[in-house]
Amino acid sequence: MSDMTISRRAALMGAGAVAAWATSPARALLAQAEASGTLPPRIEALIGRMTLEEKAGQLQLNAAAWAGGAAVALNPPGGSxxxxxxLADAVAGKLTGVFNGNGAAMARRMQGAVMKGSRMKIPLIFAADVIHGHRTIFPVPVAEAASFEPDLARRTARAAAVEGAAAGIDWTFFPMVDIARDQRWGRTMEGAGEDPMLGELFAAARVRGFQGEGLARDDAMMACVKHFAAYGAAESGLDYNSVDISERTLREVYLPPYKAGFDAGAMSGMASFNEINGVPSHGNPWLMKTVLRDEWKFPGIVVSDYTGDEEMIAAGFAKDGKDAARIAFLAGVDMSMQSDLYALHLPALVRGGAVPQELLDQSVRRVLLVKHLLGLFDDPFRRIDEKREKARSRTRESLALSREAGRKAIVLLKNDGDVLPLRKEQRIAIIGPFASGQHDLNGPWVVYGDNANAVDLATGVRAVAGSVTVTPGSGVEEALPGGIEAAVAAAQAADVVLLAIGENEGMSGEAQSRTAITVPAPQMALAEAVAKTGKPVVVVLKNGRGLALEGAVKDAPAILVTWFLGSETGHAIADVLFGAYGPSGRLPLSFPHESGQEPYYYAHKATGRPQPAGERQPYKAQWRTAPNAALYPFGHGLTYGKVGYAGLAVSPAALPQGGRLTVSATVTNSGTRACEEVVQLYIRDRVATLTRPVRELKAFRKVALAPGASQTVSFTLTVDQLRYLGADLKPTVEPGTFDVWIAPSAQAEGVHTTFELLA
Incomplete structure (x- = not known):
C-alpha cells in the first residue's frame, strides 16, 4: 500500500462499509428484533416451545471436549x-455450541447429532480463537498494526475467515481492541498498541475482514469485539488486575476502538476479566447496558470471557455461583462461557423471580437471531465441509499474504553506517536462541497453526545468501555450556552477525506479565560477548511488546523489530534484511528507556514542570536515570531511503468554526533507494479548560518515494478533530492556539507550526 491518506473517519467508513452496515438487512433485522422483541416467525415460535432449561442451554457455551491443536492447553475443557x-448435553439442549473444536469432522458429528436427535432442532454454533490466523498464521496483531495499513489487517482477517470457516467455525473471538499503554502487560501482542486512533482503524478493518460480504456466506465468521472494557489498563500491567480510571479517560482513550468495531458490524462482544472502579465488567450494567445498548444501540450478543462470570466470586463481588449468574445476567451478559453457571442456575433464578423471564427470552432471542443471520437455520452444515477445509488450508495465496504481512510489520529502529541491507556475498553468522528451529515462530494465541510448518530465520536467510552459519549461543532464559565461546568464534569468522534474540512465545500473551521488559540476562551476556568481537551486529528482535533495550543490544549499529511473524517468518525477515523489500513498519507502541517508565505512552500530559530541551534541569518531570521520553517512540521506524521533511504550510492561517484547514509539507527521499514513508500528523491544544496531551495523532499517510523524489503531503483538519470531552463529558473545544506537526514519529520534530481556532 502506498499514497493513501488515513484519518479516523476515512478508514472507519472504509468505502462506505460502516454506512452500509448501518442500513443493512442484518442490522435492520437485529434492531427490529431488539426493539419489538420478535424474531422471524419460524424462529420466534421456538422460544414459545422451549423449556427454561433449554433456554438456559442456548446461553451456555463450553470448550470443545474434542479439542483442536493447542486448545486444551489454552482453554482446558474442564468437566466437559x-x-x-x-455430545449428549448438546442433544439434550444444554449447550448453544462449543469453541476451539477439532475441525469440520468434529463439527459435523456434533451438528448431525443435534439436528437428528434434539427436541428443538436448534443448530449449534461453533466458535474459536482465530486471533492471527487459522492454519496459515499471520503476524501477531500488534505487529500487524506496525504496518500502519488497516487494509492489510482486513485482508489477513478475510483470509483467516476463509480458512477457518471451511473448518466449520462460525464465530471468532477477535478482534482484541484493548489499548495497551503498559508494556508489562502480556496481552499487548493481541491488540493494536497504545493509540486510540490506530486502535479504531484496525478494529474496524478486522471486523470487516472476518465478516466479509455477508454473515450467511460460507467464508464468513462473526467477529467478537473484546475485551469490554479497558482490560489493557490493568494496574501495573498485571493480567486480570483491577482498573481504576476516570470516565473521561475511559471514554476518550479506551472505549473508541470498541465502538469502532461495533459500528463496523461486529455482532458479538466479550466482557473483560478486569473490574472498573470496583465493579467487575461481568457485573457492570452501566458498561453493558447504559453504554453498549442505550448509547451505542448495539443489538448483538455479549458473551462472558472464560469463566469470567464465576470469577466474580473470588473478586468478592458475588457470594456463590448462583449469585454470580444472577449478577452477570442482569448486568447484560447474554452468554456464559465455560463456567456452566447459566445452565446450572438461570432456570431456578427465573422460577424464583430473581431474573425476569422476559429478560431471559430477550437474550435467547439475540442468540437465535445471530444463528439465523449466520445462516445456520437455513443450513446447519453450511461451513462444515471436510473437503473444503483441506482445499482452503494453507493455500499459496494465504502464505503469500502471510509473507507480505510479515515484511510490512518489521520495524527498523536503527541502521547506523547503513549496515543494512545485507549483501548476498557476505559471510553471515546467525547467533542466538531464535537463529533456527521450528519454535517461537507463530507467536502466542495460536490454536490451529503449527510451528513445524513455519519458516525459521536460518531457512529464510539461506534461501538468499551463500555463506551462513548458525550458533545458538544461549537459551532464552538460560545459559548454554560453551555457548558464548562458540558464538564468539562464529562471529569472528563472519563479516556480519545477525543476533536473533528476545522473547519466546511463553513470555508474551495472556497471563505473561513481566516486571522487567528487557532481553533476558543470558541473551544479554551473549550480546555483550558478540559485540566485543567488533563485527557489525544486526539485532533481530523477537517480541510481543515494547522492550527496554540495554547495553550491547541498545548500542548495536542496526536493530530490527520482527515481533512474531507467523508462517512465513524467515522469508519475511530475509526480504527486509537483503533489501528485496524496504522496511516500512512503524512502532504502534513506545519502547521506553527503562522498564520503570511503564506505563509510558506518547500522548501523556506535560505536567507543570516539563523538562525543557537541552541540558537536564533539577526539579523537572524526569526520572533520575531516564528522560520523560521514549527511547524509540510511537510512530518511529526507518527506511532504506533518506527522508527529510520541509516546507510546512497551513491554509488558511486560522480555522473558522465549521471550516476546514489544510496542512501540508514536502517529504523528500535524498537517498539512493526507494522507500515508503509513513507521514504522520499530530496536534496539541495549547490551552484548554482541561489539560490536553502533548501530542495526539490525527491522520497519517503512507507514501512511496523513489530515490531523489519529493512529494507534497496534505492533510485536512476540521473542528471536530480538535474536540475533547469537557467537564460534562460532552465534546467541546475552545478557540485558541494549536500546535501542528507533520513528522515521522510522535517524538520527532519533523516540521512544526501553529494555527488559531477562531471563535
Missing amino acids: GNFDKQ
Whole structure:
C-alpha cells in the first residue's frame, strides 16, 4: 500500500462499509428484533416451545471436549472433557455450541447429532480463537498494526475467515481492541498498541475482514469485539488486575476502538476479566447496558470471557455461583462461557423471580437471531465441509499474504553506517536462541497453526545468501555450556552477525506479565560477548511488546523489530534484511528507556514542570536515570531511503468554526533507494479548560518515494478533530492556539507550526 491518506473517519467508513452496515438487512433485522422483541416467525415460535432449561442451554457455551491443536492447553475443557457426555448435553439442549473444536469432522458429528436427535432442532454454533490466523498464521496483531495499513489487517482477517470457516467455525473471538499503554502487560501482542486512533482503524478493518460480504456466506465468521472494557489498563500491567480510571479517560482513550468495531458490524462482544472502579465488567450494567445498548444501540450478543462470570466470586463481588449468574445476567451478559453457571442456575433464578423471564427470552432471542443471520437455520452444515477445509488450508495465496504481512510489520529502529541491507556475498553468522528451529515462530494465541510448518530465520536467510552459519549461543532464559565461546568464534569468522534474540512465545500473551521488559540476562551476556568481537551486529528482535533495550543490544549499529511473524517468518525477515523489500513498519507502541517508565505512552500530559530541551534541569518531570521520553517512540521506524521533511504550510492561517484547514509539507527521499514513508500528523491544544496531551495523532499517510523524489503531503483538519470531552463529558473545544506537526514519529520534530481556532 502506498499514497493513501488515513484519518479516523476515512478508514472507519472504509468505502462506505460502516454506512452500509448501518442500513443493512442484518442490522435492520437485529434492531427490529431488539426493539419489538420478535424474531422471524419460524424462529420466534421456538422460544414459545422451549423449556427454561433449554433456554438456559442456548446461553451456555463450553470448550470443545474434542479439542483442536493447542486448545486444551489454552482453554482446558474442564468437566466437559468427555466428548460423549458433551455430545449428549448438546442433544439434550444444554449447550448453544462449543469453541476451539477439532475441525469440520468434529463439527459435523456434533451438528448431525443435534439436528437428528434434539427436541428443538436448534443448530449449534461453533466458535474459536482465530486471533492471527487459522492454519496459515499471520503476524501477531500488534505487529500487524506496525504496518500502519488497516487494509492489510482486513485482508489477513478475510483470509483467516476463509480458512477457518471451511473448518466449520462460525464465530471468532477477535478482534482484541484493548489499548495497551503498559508494556508489562502480556496481552499487548493481541491488540493494536497504545493509540486510540490506530486502535479504531484496525478494529474496524478486522471486523470487516472476518465478516466479509455477508454473515450467511460460507467464508464468513462473526467477529467478537473484546475485551469490554479497558482490560489493557490493568494496574501495573498485571493480567486480570483491577482498573481504576476516570470516565473521561475511559471514554476518550479506551472505549473508541470498541465502538469502532461495533459500528463496523461486529455482532458479538466479550466482557473483560478486569473490574472498573470496583465493579467487575461481568457485573457492570452501566458498561453493558447504559453504554453498549442505550448509547451505542448495539443489538448483538455479549458473551462472558472464560469463566469470567464465576470469577466474580473470588473478586468478592458475588457470594456463590448462583449469585454470580444472577449478577452477570442482569448486568447484560447474554452468554456464559465455560463456567456452566447459566445452565446450572438461570432456570431456578427465573422460577424464583430473581431474573425476569422476559429478560431471559430477550437474550435467547439475540442468540437465535445471530444463528439465523449466520445462516445456520437455513443450513446447519453450511461451513462444515471436510473437503473444503483441506482445499482452503494453507493455500499459496494465504502464505503469500502471510509473507507480505510479515515484511510490512518489521520495524527498523536503527541502521547506523547503513549496515543494512545485507549483501548476498557476505559471510553471515546467525547467533542466538531464535537463529533456527521450528519454535517461537507463530507467536502466542495460536490454536490451529503449527510451528513445524513455519519458516525459521536460518531457512529464510539461506534461501538468499551463500555463506551462513548458525550458533545458538544461549537459551532464552538460560545459559548454554560453551555457548558464548562458540558464538564468539562464529562471529569472528563472519563479516556480519545477525543476533536473533528476545522473547519466546511463553513470555508474551495472556497471563505473561513481566516486571522487567528487557532481553533476558543470558541473551544479554551473549550480546555483550558478540559485540566485543567488533563485527557489525544486526539485532533481530523477537517480541510481543515494547522492550527496554540495554547495553550491547541498545548500542548495536542496526536493530530490527520482527515481533512474531507467523508462517512465513524467515522469508519475511530475509526480504527486509537483503533489501528485496524496504522496511516500512512503524512502532504502534513506545519502547521506553527503562522498564520503570511503564506505563509510558506518547500522548501523556506535560505536567507543570516539563523538562525543557537541552541540558537536564533539577526539579523537572524526569526520572533520575531516564528522560520523560521514549527511547524509540510511537510512530518511529526507518527506511532504506533518506527522508527529510520541509516546507510546512497551513491554509488558511486560522480555522473558522465549521471550516476546514489544510496542512501540508514536502517529504523528500535524498537517498539512493526507494522507500515508503509513513507521514504522520499530530496536534496539541495549547490551552484548554482541561489539560490536553502533548501530542495526539490525527491522520497519517503512507507514501512511496523513489530515490531523489519529493512529494507534497496534505492533510485536512476540521473542528471536530480538535474536540475533547469537557467537564460534562460532552465534546467541546475552545478557540485558541494549536500546535501542528507533520513528522515521522510522535517524538520527532519533523516540521512544526501553529494555527488559531477562531471563535
